[in-house]
Amino acid sequence: MSKSKGALACLAMFFALNLVSAMAFGGILDYGTPYTDVSNVTWKGTSPFAHATSGLTGEIDWIVYGPGQFPYGDSGYTPPASEYSYVYQIRNTSAAVAISDLTFSVQQTVGPPDSFISPGRVVGDLAAFTDYVSGPGGWVEWGFNHINAGNSSAGLIYTSPKAPEVTLDGRITNGGSSVGGIQLPAPGPNDIPEPGTLALLFAGGGFFVLARRISRR
Numbered sequence: 154m155s156k157s158k159g160a161l162a163c164l165a166m167f168f169a170l171n172l173v174s175a176m177a178f179g180g181i182l183d184y185g186t187p188y189t190d191v192s193n194v195t196w197k198g199t200s201p202f203a204h205a206t207s208g209l210t211g212e213i214d215w216i217v218y219g220p221g222q223f224p225y226g227d228s229g230y231t232p233p234a235s236e237y238s239y240v241y242q243i244r245n246t247s248a249a250v251a252i253s254d255l256t257f258s259v260q261q262t263v264g265p266p267d268s269f270i271s272p273g274r275v276v277g278d279l280a281a282f283t284d285y286v287s288g289p290g291g292w293v294e295w296g297f298n299h300i301n302a303g304n305s306s307a308g309l310i311y312t313s314p315k316a317p318e319v320t321l322d323g324r325i326t327n328g329g330s331s332v333g334g335i336q337l338p339a340p341g342p343n344d345i346p347e348p349g350t351l352a353l354l355f356a357g358g359g360f361f362v363l364a365r366r367i368s369r370r
Contacts, residue, residue, distance in 0.1 A: 180275055180277075184274055187218065188217045196338055209332060211325065213242070213255070218238040221234050221235075225274070228270060230269040232310070235314065237315070239312065240310045241255070242308055243255060243300060245300045245304055252306075253327055253328045254328075255324070255325055256326075257324060259291050259311075262291075263313040265283065266294070267310055268309050270307045282295075282296045315341055316345060320338070321335075322335075323336065
């Protein structure tokens with residue numbers, strides 16, 4: 154399988170598995186307009202996780218907002234207007250297991266991870282600490298005093314000038330057990346498309362469609 158076909162298959166599986174309807178819950182999926190890329194993929198969804206022996210279960214809601222689209226101006230967090238906002242929120246559906254940590258790799262340089270609350274819209278446990286290593290092999294981390302069973306995290310955020318792709322190594326930890334392989338969006342290698350670039354892409358797509366129609370006559 155070629156790299157391009159493999160990437161498309163991975164992306165298709167990612168959204169088939171994880172773009173599920175959110176439960177009745179005041180959280181990040183209920184507000185704002187998610188980023189939709191030039192392939193018409195809307196970056197909003199939910200990724201479940203479960204640990205077979207510890208009973209650690211839950212979901213990570215996630216959404217990517219385009220530049221200038223972050224909808225939580227009342228939160229006290231202000232992202233750079235020219236960058237994407239990558240936002241996540243953990244929901245602990247375990248019966249009695251607390252969550253202590255979320256980590257995953259980011260290969261691109263990103264703005265420092267943080268957490269936020271938007272009164273009446275996004276509530277939950279703020280991160281007790283964050284950590285971040287930049288560049289290839291880098292990662293982001295949010296640590297908590299504990300997200301107890303039935304509770305959620307606050308909004309978890311960082312920003313980047315890079316458009317989203319899929320990472321396959323999200324990891325939730327409860328202090329003793331961890332669940333890896335969680336599929337989440339993270340910045341890829343591509344910069345935010347300039348308006349001129351988007352115009353060329355759409356114009357090129359229109360030319361391709363027209364050429365196909367002419368060739369069929």
